[in-house]
Amino acid sequence: MRVIVLALLVAASSACRYYCKTLSDETYCCDGGKDYNPPEYHDGNCPEVRSFCPRIEGGSRRPDVCPHDGACQPYEKCCFDTCLDHHTCKLADEPSSTATPTLTTPTTKPPYVIANFARNKVNRGG
Secondary structure (H helix, E strand, O other): OOOOOOOOOHHHHHHHHOEEEEEOOOOEEEEOOOOOOOOOOOOOOOOOOOOOOOOOOOOOOOOOOOOOHHHHHOOOOOOOOOOOOOOEEOOEEEEOOOOOOOOOOOOOHHHHHHHHHHHHHOOOOO
């Protein structure tokens, strides 16, 4: 009896061009074997991670997987999706603003005009 063993060694890691991290900081190959546009960064933030996985109806379009923002539309970000366990293109949330609100003064009149108004009001008995 002859046994022939055929081994096919494939260096999967050398074929991967982009690596991403899961929420638990695990690294995985996220390019899906495709060529993508050069890496880009799009404005905005990834939406909050979902607490449940929505059902995908028959006519619904599955999300596009991505290794970086450049694989997505300009208004999308490449974010990790816990339901698909992969990075997908998602609508970007607006960047959160931490700017201090502009304080407006109660009046635009110069201080000396306000002082004159107050003095005149006192002189008139008001």
